[in-house]
Amino acid sequence: MNAMNMVTPPPDLAAISALQSKLVSALRPILPEHALLWEPEDTIPYECDGLAAYKRMPLAVALPETESQVAQILKICFDMQIPVVPRGSGTGLSGGAMPISQGLVLSLAKLKKIVSIDPFTRTAVVQPGVRNLAISEAVAHLGLYYAPDPSSQIACSIGGNVNENSGGVHCLKYGLTLHNVLRVRGVLMNGEIIEFGSLAPDSPGLDLLAIVMGSEGMLAVVTEVTVKLVAKPKLARVIMASFDDIEKGGNAVAAIIAAGIIPAGLEMMDKATTRAVEEFVHAGYDLDAMAILLCESDGTPEEVAEEIERMTKVLEQSGASGIRISKDESERLKFWSGRKNAFPAAGRLAPDYYCMDGTIPRRHIATLLKRIAGMEEKYGLGCLNVFHAGDGNMHPLILFNGADQEEWHRAEEFGTEILEACVELGGTITGEHGVGIEKINSMCVQFGEGERESFWGVKGAFDPEKLLNPDKAIPTLNRCAEYGRMRISGGKLPHPELDRF
């Protein structure tokens, strides 16, 4: 997406510069020269993450190489009361790693060692900066892999995955990050080392590992992760089914699950997406289909044959207008290529696209798609719909031109209305991308005051001074009150000069 800076009130430059010098001189003794950046030309790559519309310059960026440096940095910031924004690979799509103007960005990118691999216990100990895919690559010769596969897996880091509880195409069968991590070691804001979970199946006390998962860098800075490895399936095949009606496609998803099958992947694309990607990848998609379903089966050859047969039967009964089954690995990858290239294909249709991430109960897929079609009219913007249909996680891609400020506001409004529809249908505003800074206002819609107060309680239990990524994920009371007033005035925003995350 093209950059578009949010307009912020003019900061007190002299005060910021004084704070910056203070922070830099405090951090200098503990970090090598190349590991501390503060000149604007060095820190500008850190001004945003994968959600480039939200950006800010930090005071400085620290790139520690050891856990001990991480702990010292945090202790120094804690003593100086300077907020810290932890950052992995910066691929996040919700602005969770957007800097704080008067804060430090703590990049974990240099902690990128695979510490150990144990094939017998099917575990690997890795540092947070290790890329998701690098784990699977490092254990492939053992017949093992790390199951969660977010679409950014080439670049995204395991520390980021822990903080977002990342999913992926295969999480219907293999679970989220939460289900594939045994232990997380980290540092609290006050510099104390802490460990959540263990290699045993459970640990004494409350299960704090569960709450650290998906905590968006607000509870602890991750310094080491023990992941579960699973046996690589011998074979995978995918069915590509076309439907002449969105509703039939949505019902087919429910029918597969109701038949007692948990496919390895179950993805859906609407007609607009199919057309956009076909032009891009030439996978031979049915261009007349209103919806295309991709259903994957993996396991032993016997298992896959049995499951493919059962799924084919269900798809036929659900009224599929066409069914193709991948004959070999290259055809399987070809069928998937369109789904995997939906984002770049969207990038060809419009200068910018805005990726949403709501989740709804599977049975409402068709309802939501119809509503989105109505919103396309209302906002005068196109939208491609691709989603992890198996778990109801939708990724509508709203097309817009970022050079036009007014069009970006319309895109944002469009996105917010989709998320509100997700909540209304019994779902959630974010399935896997996180709240970050982007969806923080929608948190006011999904949760009441009591719940939000409890979230602050959780935050305070780990970080009583509220210094670790404090402006993300959980809105303050004031923000929600302000947001409520903005919504009431409808459409146009009263104070376009203010931050409105």
Next chain:
Amino acid sequence: MRTSNPKIDAFQEQILSAAKNNTSISIEGGGTKSWYGNANAYTKLDTRSYSGILEYEPEELVITACAGTPLKEIEAALEEKNQVLAFEPPNFGEHATFGGAIAAGLAGPGRISVGNFRDFVLGARILNGKGQDLSFGGKVMKNVAGYDVSRLLPGSMGTLSLLLEASVKVLPKPAATATLQCQISQEKALRILNEWAGQPLPLSASCWIGSANSDGQLTIRLAGAAAAVKAAIPLMSSLVNASELDPSSAALFWNDLREQKLSVFENLAADQTLYRLALPAACGPLLIPGAANEVILEWHGQQRWIKAPGDESTFAAIKQLATSHGGHATRFRQGVHVDPSHQRFTSLSEQAHSNALVAVQERLRFAFDPAGVFATKRLP
């Protein structure tokens, strides 16, 4: 305060009055696990008045029910649609409730292949210690909005909040299962189970019963696609010289293991304790001084049961042994002559790297329950 449900109002009243009187409340469902965890004598809050399945859509793979719903009712509803709670939470009695099972957080034989109770919890509605009616999570598989508070509840033993309702993920019953049995030493059993777990085999559960220095009985369950199970039976049996159990004896075995009704669990002597050890996969056979010869290994050796004297020094030795291997130990069931006031769990401070956890956990509990309404210390 969300609704004006008289049953919830009554709970709320009990909570607020306890807060006012500076006392605590012991939450109880059917009382089938009342022996589990540290003893306390606080007034009970009976959840059974708030009962019933609220929503069950088999194709969504989610069931939502009130805490006081009998677990049996939930299992029967799932059975009708050929679905299950795949982690097989033990009932330990006729009257077990959904809420009680979540609070205990225990899991049965399937835990090693599918995960534990918290892996399946999607959302919860609670009353916190201030009597606030709060909902967290939801009914969908993927949800990262806000901290995952509902997953803190399994295993919290009623020490965090009162659970009102929960949404739990369910799974279809496996298309096929088979159970194999053989005689094998503990060491060999641990080795081959871990090897199998690293291969694409439909291994779903295991149990080894025997004494440390001789062969014992290994029982394994295969579950998955019919073709996968069929192909795995000869492959796995030939490696350990196993024979297949008939389906009804197999079902009985796994149910008795889950409910601790196998003969090896019974006849706990008056001065004995049944200890539970949770251990990493790498942990080999352990010799426990003073313990009965026979041990029961589940979850490929990651959960072990032993009978040994219930005194403090035995527990200290067992805890030490477990923590030195990276795990922990629990006094699970106690004989009638064992002092009920004994601490049942390994404390956080006895674990490596968990000192910082003590303060975090304390502040977390305070955030949900500032007056200590749920501070029964049942789980320290």
